[in-house]
Amino acid sequence: MASWNDSFLIGVKIIDDQHKKLFGMVDEFYLRLADSNNEGPIIMLVKGLKEYSRIHFSTEEMLMEKYAFPGIKSHKASHVSFVNQVAVYEAKLKGNGVLMPMEMAKFLKNWIAQHVASEDKLISAYLDKIDVKKNYM
Numbered sequence: 521m522a523s524w525n526d527s528f529l530i531g532v533k534i535i536d537d538q539h540k541k542l543f544g545m546v547d548e549f550y551l552r553l554a555d556s557n558n559e560g561p562i563i564m565l566v567k568g569l570k571e572y573s574r575i576h577f578s579t580e581e582m583l584m585e586k587y588a589f590p591g592i593k594s595h596k597a598s599h600v601s602f603v604n605q606v607a608v609y610e611a612k613l614k615g616n617g618v619l620m621p622m623e624m625a626k627f628l629k630n631w632i633a634q635h636v637a638s639e640d641k642l643i644s645a646y647l648d649k650i651d652v653k654k655n656y657m
């Protein structure tokens with residue numbers, strides 16, 4: 521499973537900084553899991569991740585709108601599916617006492633890494649194609 525490395529850079533600083541932070545939050549999730557069985561802090565972490573991913577997704581979606589990225593519809597749908605899946609895990613953590621934090625941690629890490637490496641990179645490629653100077657954004 522991939523941790524943050526520069527192969528995930530897309531070249532837009534605000535987005536790259538947010539991605540680094542998201543990867544860091546997932547790493548913290550793993551550390552917390554190794555550390556204790558206390559569900560309290562895990563629930564707080566999930567809440568934080570959910571909130572931060574919302575902020576990140578809206579940043580990305582504003583960027584896609586601004587430059588009329590053609591794949592915006594399916595990209596937004598991917599973001600929605602992530603938020604929904606996180607909500608399902610969160611409900612399980614809070615609700616019926618069936619804790620699957622490791623499954624959740626794996627999902628988060630895989631999803632974020634794959635999404636950045638595939639879909640988010642498409643935004644970057646598109647900005648290059650329409651000649652937007654990403655390093656000045």
Ligand SMILES: [Fe+2]
Pocket residue numbers: 539576580636640
């Ligand atoms: Fe992203």
Ligand SMILES: [Fe+2]
Pocket residue numbers: 580595599635639640
């Ligand atoms: Fe995205």
